[in-house]
Amino acid sequence: MEVPASLPMPSWLYEWATGLNARLFQWATGRLPASSVTLQAVRIPADGSAPHIIQLSTVDVHAAGNVDCCFGHIPDFRPYWGKNLGWQWRDVIQFTARDQSLPGLNGLYFGWKSFAMEMLPLSKYTGFCGDAFIVKAVAREYAEDEWMEEYDEYGRARYDDVFPDAFLESPLLKMVLERLHDR
Numbered sequence: 001m002e003v004p005a006s007l008p009m010p011s012w013l014y015e016w017a018t019g020l021n022a023r024l025f026q027w028a029t030g031r032l033p034a035s036s037v038t039l040q041a042v043r044i045p046a047d048g049s050a051p052h053i054i055q056l057s058t059v060d061v062h063a064a065g066n067v068d069c070c071f072g073h074i075p076d077f078r079p080y081w082g083k084n085l086g087w088q089w090r091d092v093i094q095f096t097a098r099d100q101s102l103p104g105l106n107g108l109y110f111g112w113k114s115f116a117m118e119m120l121p122l123s124k125y126t127g128f129c130g131d132a133f134i135v136k137a138v139a140r141e142y143a144e145d146e147w148m149e150e151y152d153e154y155g156r157a158r159y160d161d162v163f164p165d166a167f168l169e170s171p172l173l174k175m176v177l178e179r180l181h182d183r
Contacts, residue, residue, distance in 0.1 A: 036057045036058050036059065036073070037057070037058050037073070037159065038055055038056070038057050038058075039055070039056060039057075039058065039075060039135060039159040039160075039161065040053050040054070040055060040056075040135075040136075040161040041053070041054055041055075041056050041075050041133050041134065041135045042054075042133065042134040042135075042167060042168065042173065043080070043131055043132075043133055044123070044125055044126060044131060044132040044133070044134070044173075044177065045123075045125070045131050046120065046121045046122070046123040046124065046125070046126075046129070046130050046131050047121070047124065048123075048124030048125050051125075051168055051173060052168070053168070056075040056076055056077070056133075057075070057076050058073040058074060058075055058076060058159070059073060059074065059075075059076040059078075060072065060073050061073060061074050066088070066090060067090075067091060067092060068090070068092045068112075071157035072157060073157065074092075074112070074157070075112070075133060075135055075159075077090070077112060077114075077131075077133060080130065080131045080133075081114045081116070081119075081120060081130055081131070082119065082120075084119070085116040085119050086114045086116040086119045086120050086130060087114070088116075089114055089115050089116040089119075090112055090113065090114050090115070091112070091113055091114075091115055091180075092110055092111065092112050093110065093111045093176075093179050093180050094108065094109070094110055095108075095109045095110075095111065095172075095175065095176045095179050096108050096109075097109060097172055097175075100170070100172070101170075102166050102170075104166065105166055105167060105170055105172060107136055107137070107138075107160065108136070108137045108138070109134055109135065109136050109137065109172070109176055110134070110135050110136075110137055111132065111133070111134045111135075111176045111177070111179065111180040112132065112133045112134075112135075112180075113126070113128050113129075113130065113132045113133075113180050114129060114130040115128070115129070116129065116130070117129045126177055126180070126181060127181055128180075128181065132177065132180060134167075134173070134176050134177075135159055136159065136160045136161065137157055137159055137160060138157075138159065138160050
């Protein structure tokens with residue numbers, strides 16, 4: 001029997017391995033990995049006001065069991081969705097932009113929404129409940145003779161800043177929202 005060159009890793013194994021990475025770092029250095037980073041995100045407010053760039057800190061979600069726990073840490077949307085079901089009932093999509101007129105717009109994007117329909121107001125802009133958010137991530141790529149990994153040494157996703165004006169004025173905003181809406 002021939003074994004495929006690449007087998008998919010079960011999610012439980014991936015979550016265990018990324019958690020182990022953080023525990024090994026703690027054991028070897030005697031300190032915990034940095035708990036939070038600050039990043040730029042696009043916020044699409046539910047009240048219909050214009051999408052805009054905000055600064056968010058990340059929060060550890062390894063043990064949360066949500067669809068995005070494999071990222072290790074994600075932007076903290078709790079100030080916008082609340083700390084209960086609005087936060088817990090979230091969904092994420094991935095969108096890869098290529099061949100954009102501005103090369104800085106190319107890359108890997110994640111869009112988040114909450115599906116806590118009774119807890120959050122219906123968005124006048126997107127058609128789903130609550131604010132939506134878009135974040136640019138570091139995609140695995142080969143640059144300057146080395147691989148740029150999409151995860152840091154603690155097994156957490158690495159994020160990149162979006163190009164504020166260029167992204168908000170580009171068709172990417174609509175494309176990411178459509179993909180998020182279809183989910």
